[in-house]
Amino acid sequence: MKLHDYLPSQNAYKVRLLLHHLGISYETVPVGIFEGAGQTEAFRAKNPTGAVPVLELDDGRCLPESNAILMYLGEGTRYVPADAWQRAQVLRWMFFEEDQVQNGIASLRHWTLTGKLARRSREAIEGKRALGRKALAVLDGWLSAREFLVDTYTIADMSLYAYVGFADEAGLPLESYPHVVAWIARIRAQPGFLATVYPYAIDPFSGNELP
Numbered sequence: 001m002k003l004h005d006y007l008p009s010q011n012a013y014k015v016r017l018l019l020h021h022l023g024i025s026y027e028t029v030p031v032g033i034f035e036g037a038g039q040t041e042a043f044r045a046k047n048p049t050g051a052v053p054v055l056e057l058d059d060g061r062c063l064p065e066s067n068a069i070l071m072y073l074g075e076g077t078r079y080v081p082a083d084a085w086q087r088a089q090v091l092r093w094m095f096f097e098e099d100q101v102q103n104g105i106a107s108l109r110h111w112t113l114t115g116k117l118a119r120r121s122r123e124a125i126e127g128k129r130a131l132g133r134k135a136l137a138v139l140d141g142w143l144s145a146r147e148f149l150v151d152t153y154t155i156a157d158m159s160l161y162a163y164v165g166f167a168d169e170a171g172l173p174l175e176s177y178p179h180v181v182a183w184i185a186r187i188r189a190q191p192g193f194l195a196t197v198y199p200y201a202i203d204p205f206s207g208n209e210l211p
């Protein structure tokens, strides 16, 4: 299978993390999202939004959306519970990630690390910070009573870790959220954890606005 990827993307990192845990080999197809490569007709046939990650199966079927890819690849493994209630809990946290974390911490981290903060209004930045702090407080409260988001280590933890684990790079220091810090350490200690992440600095075009 192929993973259409942009290496500094933490949405794509989530998928790489699960593939690493599962020991699945795949081909990486780099997509220069800041150069407009996501907006070509060929790529938009794979994902109409123009975003990575996209998983392409050997038969040509394409699946965008990081959390959908985690569910597809994780099905039948120890990382996706079989029980309906627990599966729903996994989904609940991945919806939270898509809604609260991608729109808050992830955007803010992107703006911060690619020099775009100065081009954003104070209002927009403060809105992202407030959303980021709210998400971290919710997670800290939830994790105060449990080791992982849903009983055992699942794709929900992988999904949330991808940006929450790097919230300090978004200007949101984690020291006020000790249960989140402890959860991050537990994730990093998992067998088969993938430590490699890529800085935006490897892409000379990352300062561009997305098309």
Ligand SMILES: N[C@@H](CCC(=O)N[C@@H](CS)C(=O)NCC(=O)O)C(=O)O
Pocket: 006, 009, 010, 011, 012, 033, 038, 049, 050, 051, 052, 053, 064, 065, 066, 067, 098, 102, 210, 211
């Ligand atoms: N909700 C999507 C978000 C994907 C996303 O925003 N990907 C970014 C990189 S982290 C991207 O490719 N952006 C390019 C664009 O939107 O044109 C997911 O979870 O996969």
